[in-house]
Amino acid sequence: MRSKTNILRPELSGMLLGLAALSILSSGIAKGSAEKKREPIGKVEAQNSQQVANSPWGIQIGTLEKDHLAKAAAIGVKWTRLNASWREVEKKKGLFAWEKNDQAFSSALEHGITPFVCLEGSNPIFCKQSDEIDPRQKEIYGSSLVPPTKDPAALEAWLKFVRAAVERYKSKIHYWEIWNEPNHVHYWGAPPDGADYGILVRATARAIKEIDPSAKVIAGALAGLDPEFTDKFLANGAAKLIDIITFHSYGELPEERIYKAVEVWDVINKHNPKLELWQGECGYPSHSSTRDYRGTSPWGVAIQAKWLLRQSFTDVYFCRTTLSNYFKLVHPGGKGEKPQRSFLTSIDSVLGFPARGGSRVKSVGVNEKCVLQNPGLAPKPAYFAYQNLCAVFDGRYKRSEVTSKVTIEDPGVFYGIGDDDDAFPSKPLVASFKTKDNHSLLAYWLPWHAQEIIREGRVRLSVNNVKFNEPVLVDLLTGNAYNVEMSIGSGGVTVFEEIPLADYPFVIAEKSELHIQR
Secondary structure, eight states: OOOGGGGOOHHHHHHHHHHHHHHHHHTTTSTTTTTOOOOOOEEEOOOOGGGOSOOSEEEEOOOOOHHHHHHHHHHTOOEEEEEEEHHHHOSBTTBOOOHHHHHHHHHHHHTTOEEEEEEEOOOTTTSOBOSOSOHHHHHHHOOOBOOGGGOHHHHHHHHHHHHHHHHHHTTTOOEEEEOSOTTSHHHHSSSOOHHHHHHHHHHHHHHHHHHOTTOEEEEEEEESOOHHHHHHHHTTTGGGTOSEEEEEOOOSSGGGHHHHHHHHHHHHHHHOTTOEEEEEEEOOOSSSSOSSOOOOSOOOHHHHHHHHHHHHHIIIIISOOSEEEEEOSOOOOOTTOOOOOSOOOTTHHHHOSOOTTTOOSOSSSOOTTOSBOTTTOOBOHHHHHHHHHHHHOOTTOEEOOOOEEEEEEEOTTOTTOBTTBOSTTSSOEEEEEEOTTOOEEEEEEOOSOOOSSOOOEEEEEEESSOOOSSEEEEETTTOEEEEOOOEEOGGGOEEEEEEEEOSSOEEEEEGGGSOEEO
């Protein structure tokens, strides 16, 4: 079994030791916390992807390098999103070049990771250049081709490509996603139209099922949770032809997506309640200087790790997804690369080109949403946080409804939380799960804007309908496991006193369900 220390670089070791020390020192900032020093009983033991039977966790790898794939497998994820690009596969009319896809799909599977494959992109052989893209967007994203729905001959060529892909890989690939972000004008190549995308979904889903009736068909891959667009593409029969809807929801507070997820579930239940919802691509940068989605300050390697953990539990509990895929492992770009922009204003010369809602500031350079550093490929703290999460939580656990109450015993540095302000984002969140054996797992956290330093408050957590025999508390940033005391209150409510609260999830789990290195 691969130990975490095998891939820990000296500079990162120092960083993590500093974070751990800061966590201990900062407990004294909160009143009454300094006396409550916790001693770990050990660390959770990393599980390689090949050791994990199933789980909801994935990562977009972004590479075919064998050592990179090994690093992905060492996290313990079970899923990855890969592409089959029409324009890359069919560069000459009627000739399909599958070599890169062969390598990508086989390599992921060999490492115990299941690909879901996005069939995407218009092909210049069959689709003309779009004349409906705003010049500013074209400068940011590049030129676009119109979708194949605009021409019957192009649509038939697209379906020929789809059938060829499914026929070639039906023994290996069982999850096929239709297009990438069709509600984004750049990727669709025309003003987004849910009904038009629905045409593509219906035709493509039929083609996939024609070749492989057992395949799972995925639609959406939406830029954000978009209930109106979803409603339009699910209409007219598409909802009965697909199995899963995916979304990509970038944002500084991952919990904010919950509001739209509720609306999307209303749409799903109207059309086909049997559909699953997946989060197919999303991440947060550790550095300000990143390409693509950027967000706003603060940035930091600990902030990124906290964000990853919060996204994961937000997805599988509050958004009720059955898969959560982090974007991404590694990116080969070069630091310092800057795009040229002709449309910058005079105030931009003072402020710099602002994110304006997190939109694409840089379209070149390093994507700092990665959990491996560039250059050097040393793991960031987010890598280890995800590794800890995968070791603690896998497919054994299913979402479980509970009634919970978090009582603030000591707010620490989280000023104003408690009964005086119990609304989002000052209301601590609790996510609950159970195994078939009725063993519970609880995750809880404060959904504030994450900070680079690690500080804690203290809370009492009261939960009904849970079962623990020997609970332990796990800090998912460090992997440290601690004994935790519990009591049973009136009405059979389970109570945990004086437990830490932070801006990232702690987990309480049954000790027998964990692999702990002592």
